[in-house]
Amino acid sequence: MPASTGPASRGKLATSTGPRRATVRIATRRSPLALVQAELVRSLLADRGVESVLVEVSTTGDHRLDIPIDALGSSGVFVREVEAALFEGRADVAVHSAKDLPATTDPGLVLGAVPVRADPRDVLFGCSLGDLAPGATVATGAPRRRAQLAWLRPDLHFVPLRGNVGTRLTRCPPGGALVVAKAALDRLGVVDPPGEVLPTSVLLPQAGQAALALECRADDPATVSLLETLDDGAIHRAVAAERAFLAALGAGCQAPVGALGLPVDGGALSLEGVVARRDGGALLRRSAVGSAEAASELGRHVAALLVADGAAELLASRSPADRSVPDGTVPDGTVPDGSVPDDPRTGPGSWGTMPATHQA
Numbered sequence: 001m002p003a004s005t006g007p008a009s010r011g012k013l014a015t016s017t018g019p020r021r022a023t024v025r026i027a028t029r030r031s032p033l034a035l036v037q038a039e040l041v042r043s044l045l046a047d048r049g050v051e052s053v054l055v056e057v058s059t060t061g062d063h064r065l066d067i068p069i070d071a072l073g074s075s076g077v078f079v080r081e082v083e084a085a086l087f088e089g090r091a092d093v094a095v096h097s098a099k100d101l102p103a104t105t106d107p108g109l110v111l112g113a114v115p116v117r118a119d120p121r122d123v124l125f126g127c128s129l130g131d132l133a134p135g136a137t138v139a140t141g142a143p144r145r146r147a148q149l150a151w152l153r154p155d156l157h158f159v160p161l162r163g164n165v166g167t168r169l170t171r172c173p174p175g176g177a178l179v180v181a182k183a184a185l186d187r188l189g190v191v192d193p194p195g196e197v198l199p200t201s202v203l204l205p206q207a208g209q210a211a212l213a214l215e216c217r218a219d220d221p222a223t224v225s226l227l228e229t230l231d232d233g234a235i236h237r238a239v240a241a242e243r244a245f246l247a248a249l250g251a252g253c254q255a256p257v258g259a260l261g262l263p264v265d266g267g268a269l270s271l272e273g274v275v276a277r278r279d280g281g282a283l284l285r286r287s288a289v290g291s292a293e294a295a296s297e298l299g300r301h302v303a304a305l306l307v308a309d310g311a312a313e314l315l316a317s318r319s320p321a322d323r324s325v326p327d328g329t330v331p332d333g334t335v336p337d338g339s340v341p342d343d344p345r346t347g348p349g350s351w352g353t354m355p356a357t358h359q360a
């Protein structure tokens with residue numbers, strides 16, 4: 001996919017001259033979760049004797065709560081204005097949720113550090129998957145989540161959900177559930193949420209999910225060097241593999257695509273990827289292991305495996321049976337006798353342990 005070039009108002013790069021400022025300015029979104037994550041970065045800097053202040057920014061994704069994210073028509077809706085603070089010289093470092101970044105970095109910026117990653121799994125908040133009644137409502141604004149869950153439970157009824165995490169938790173459908181990242185709950189101090197932590201064999205996370213990504217200007221070597229001291233190489237390589245996978249598919253962060261890289265013994269890296277049709281009617285899953293030092297190549301390799309299986313056709317497909325209708329809802333798919341349909345992965349009547357992988 002093309003590199004993110006950001007808003008036209010950026011103009012020329014704010015050139016860094018002389019030594020880095022004594023106080024580092026950190027650009028962040030204003031949401032409660034984003035501020036918690038920015039404070040984590042401030043703490044890491046403080047541990048290194050570096051003072052910092054926050055520069056709060058409102059983004060397109062924060063303003064346009066009236067429509068689904070995937071209807072905004074572009075990637076980076078939670079990123080562009082934060083990056084603009086770097087380009088305009090109002091900030092030295094930008095803190096992002098890595099999952100919100102476009103698959104390729106703007107050539108004027110450097111992804112200088114991926115310092116921490118929390119639990120990358122998703123939570124089905126309100127009810128476990130097996131306990132959801134036929135035709136129950138699940139709220140999620142993410143095509144990735146909707147498609148993978150619809151693949152497993154075609155009877156479920158999906159509705160869109162927007163807003164900050166705290167707001168979303170108050171909107172759990174009666175008798176149903178909503179989907180939220182476990183990392184978000186953990187960082188906001190939500191302990192023992194009702195429902196189920198979904199294994200990655202059921203719901204593969206978004207590329208970069210639960211990881212923080214720190215950007216700075218490419219022409220600011222002092223800040224580049226500072227961010228290198230915050231970087232966790234193993235996490236960074238895993239996220240690099242996931243982002244390369246996304247880029248090779250030409251997919252954005254709102255595509256029905258998931259990826260997770262994990263370090264394995266001997267300096268290797270495993271990567272699992274999934275591509276689904278938006279309605280959940282078809283799903284492909286592949287994995288591979290490669291050298292951690294060749295993380296991007298591993299991402300492109302797994303993408304190529306899925307393309308050979310038909311991933312491009314799934315991403316382009318909007319079949320007549322697509323349950324994702326214009327308002328973002330999904331009609332009830334309960335089978336005629338009202339029972340829960342057979343799990344296509346484990347057979348009739350079973351919604352227990354899922355196998356590790358499946359390829360449609």
